[in-house]
Amino acid sequence: MNRRHLLTITAAALAAPRLCFAQDAWPSRPVTLLVPFAAGGSNDVVARFMAPVLEQKFGQSFIIDNRPGGGGSLGMGMVVRARPDAQTLLVSSASNHVFHPLVSGDVGYDVREVLVGVSMLTDVPTVLAANPGIGVNTVPELIAKIRATRGGFAFGSSGAGTSNHLAGELFRMRMDLDMTHVPYRGGGPALTDLVAGTIPIAFMNLPTVAPAAEDGRLKIIGVCTGERVSVRPNLPTVMEQGVPDFAVRSWTGLFAPRGTPQAIVDRLGTAVREALAAPPLVARLTALAAEPIVMTPAQTDAFVRQEYERWGPVVRSANISANG
Template sequence: MKRRLLLGAMAAPVLATPALAQEAWPARPITLVVPWAPGGSNDSVARILAQPLAERLGQSVVVENRPGGGGSIGMGQIVRARPDGYQLLVSSASNHVFHALVSPELGYDTRDALAGVAMWVDVPNVLAVNPGLGITNVQELLARIRATRGGFSFGSSGTASSNHLAGELFRMLTGTELTHVPYRGGGPVATDLIAGTIPMAFMNLPTVVGPAAGGRIRIIGVCTGERVRIRPDIPTVAEQGVPNYAVRSWTGLFAPRGTPKAVIDRLSAETRAAMESPAVTARLNDQAMDTIYMDPARTDAFVREEFDRWGPVVRAARVTLD
């Protein structure tokens, strides 16, 4: 009898271990994987939210850039990651929806492989040019493109990114000759646009706020259907003579499917609290990002709506991987 009691006492802590491990989350640093190069809007929002999330969770939150493959390299890392809440994806419309629509070889459907944690921000796309062109509006740009043998090239943050789709839709609606030049993120696009390597680009507004303020890049239109609340002074492309033109982007937080619901709910709740901080909201607004928090269920539903909305556009534009 004594021996049986002793064995029972020894076994008790072992049986309790899984429950204790769940209660202890997070017990080590958390990594936010950004599937784009440093300097872009996804990288910026990740770094703005990393610190307040770390403070609320009591663990370090590290931002790791894994660019390449139109966002598929970093995205694939999270799809294959252990679903324990320690590796998360800072995802965008570009890689999560647009790239997935033209990449059947991914081997997974982002709607099934990744679980929504929270939608973070709405990121307006803009049409920008090198100031040396002397172009100040969309009509001047169209006239220059049509007068140029071979048309213009335009840069984007990658093939099948929201910026690439913005350029393809612009080409379709205006009947102009444009050649796509893909980059590995918004930062490199800005560098070459400033240098004059490319004459024009479709970019996320946060990426160009600084260079535009310094006169190194000129924004001539926003790609949203209406003027953006944060920068109402910038006219839309549509109101400058391109009817029905509208493209938007967004950034959100996702986890590998199978991550415990308790972990996802905690992450979502702490994200919402961090975003409601006046200091964080101010920093996001300064970067021309508009907060659009959504809970896990709404985030998953929103992603499915995006696939339904953009699938026909991608097919009509005949977007393929370069």
């Protein structure tokens, strides 16, 4: 063995323990949970539920950073460009992770290649909600009112190209209605305007609107899933009220930049899965109509790919624009 080979082996042996130590010591400083929508939406709520659990587990602060814009692509892009050290993580949703890239056609990268799954978090039903002032309680009543309104009928969503936007466009198409999309920078701002009556109806995630519906500030007309949801079985679906082939569901998940050490991804994923199985967090999530989803990092990546395969043909056939 010559001197060069000996030095190479020695350097590798010294580097390996340092790498393992860095991974074992993670996190050595506060971690950012980036939410690509405004405060008050379902992503934000889930992130704020998860943060204290992870803080207790890892002994470091987990800070929520809301970065709305571009249907969630602005904040998502920040995580894509972040260092792959698990210090910046994305609390993502079907809207920004799947629907917006499909609708816009090009966000500058392939989400499936530049982000890795840590764990899914929740399954989030989309609902059709209305301001009580418009005087409708069912989907047929709403359809009749839209058709009787001259100049079209506005509907709000958490942003252009989101799952909420897609739900509204499919509703319009299925029933041949004159409707205009009003995009917001997240579910929170859309909820504010819906309650104020600035917009008459909105397609939003159930956890976002549940508190306002329970105290009478708005009315949930129907659930946009194929069948009734277990967390609110009393709510009828839009489809059972006469809108054919209508089912849109959202979700939240935790993701890291591609290149993040697998050991850290696995540790974090295990902690998240343990939290989602713990009764206290389960109770808090289900109270807001968000059902926990337990998946490994590999299962999360596979799930995202399946979502692209499922919704790609739907988005293309619906000809939905990210500008609307």
